[in-house]
Amino acid sequence: MSGSAPVDPTTTSAWADLARLADAYSPDLRTALTPERVTQHSLVAADLLVDLSKNLVDDEVGAALHRLADEAGVLRRRDAMFAGEHINVTEDRAALHTALRLPTDASLTVDGQDVVADVHEVLARVYSFADRVRTGEWTGVTGKRIQTVVNIGIGGSDLGPVMAYEALEPYRQDGLTCRFISNIDPTDAGQKLTGLDPETTLFIVSSKTFGTLETLTNARLCKAWLLDHLPAESDPEAAVAQHFVAVSTALDKVADFGIDPDNAFGFWDWVGGRYSMDSAIGLSLVVAIGPTHFAEMLAGFHAMDEHFRTAPAADNVPLRMGLLNVWYANFLGAHTHAVLPYSQLLHRFPAYLQQLTMESNGKRVRWDGEAVGHDTGEIFWGEPGTNGQHAFYQLIHQGTRLIPADFIAFARPAYALRDGDTDVHELFLANFFAQTQALAVGKTADEVRAEGVAEELVAARTFPGNRPTSSIMAPELTPAVLGQLVALYEHITFVEGAVWGIDSFDQWGVELGKQLAQQLQPAVSGDDSVLAEQDASTQSLIRYYQEHRGR
């Protein structure tokens, strides 16, 4: 299956059926939202309740979407992924992030290697190191206890750890904080190093390839800062050994950088960067929340993996949500997809999902190199509620575009605060419930008139409704629930990519910009012969910089 040509979904009979159904489809969620429909479309996956009833589908569309999955071979590809086949065809690799969360007693041999044993060996080292930092056994070179962990990484080596660090704030150990340096804009390192005590700071250089310009530049900046700011008598080699550790698949490059291989934690080429927060790339998170909570998060990931792997199609949440996204993107004309967590703790979740979904599915050729004949890759975006309500919800409610939206909320708050007699979390949740209701049901012109609104304002104050949403709820944002949520979106992304016949696990589209930045750098720094080779617009912009750089 891995190397064979994908099915062109546009040639399937299900695709033709869906196109016909889309033409004739005229949703009316106001009358459709019966208790029977809600029961039919309310699914449970691990600790998540997922209510899909407010989506623009009827039974015929739902059945055609499942036929599309069958004809496109989505479940065959799912099984190939879990088995470790090389479904990442353009890089000839497995995409085996699901192995990162297999329990110790599971077994999986891939390319002749017992991956479960490998995973748990690294996890044991990660947990033991994190415990040493958390208990104060691991100290800086001057013997002081570590108080700040700085993760240096970008993309998948940053977004997952920072998102989870923020999301699991209630689980962090007092007296230990993390900072995250990702951007090569020197402002990032400049700001994050400000106020740090070098004697109590530990740097984690996180890079799958250990070749990423931003990360290596920032690592060198931090190393120089450390050596400049430690007491003069500190031995530089010992200082680096105590204050720098690394996470990478390229352990030889880690050693070249001067980090003791004993202080390096590995992972494998079958873990994509954007699928790596549950590997050793999560080291900063393990230090912050502790091995027990990290293991609970892994168990959450695994619970969702098992759901995706085994639940019947009708109850399979990632399958159904992925197929709904295909329906909206390919048949109802949606270009973007909002993710709206009603949880301040999840404020980095949309940013995390942007890499996961768009680096995975932003492709214009299939895995056999043929051009796709349909749209791929929805644009994911979002902000926590209720902030988004006062910013962009206007367009979702009354704009001309169809924007499917996922709403996420938790029954129990991280902070239970009251405003007089009002439980503020309940006020917050009332907004969560109200928004999906308003989007589905809308407000008719007659209802607006009945409120006594002047006739000339009726149209502006009417809400069309039939704006699709999925509601995801869980009792509380625990480490396990966070793992379930992330795995849910990994698998939704997988389903979409499998229908579209694309390789969701490569990212060639990021390479050209990287190459050009390296070629252009001499021109930026004053090499006129390189500047002269550039296009006119680029030359003009670089000249503007040179005239205004102030030195």
Ligand code: F6P
């Ligand atoms: O440039 C894109 C990318 O390769 C991402 O896929 C990856 O998460 C990020 O860069 C960082 O890569 P690395 O972990 O190898 O430094």
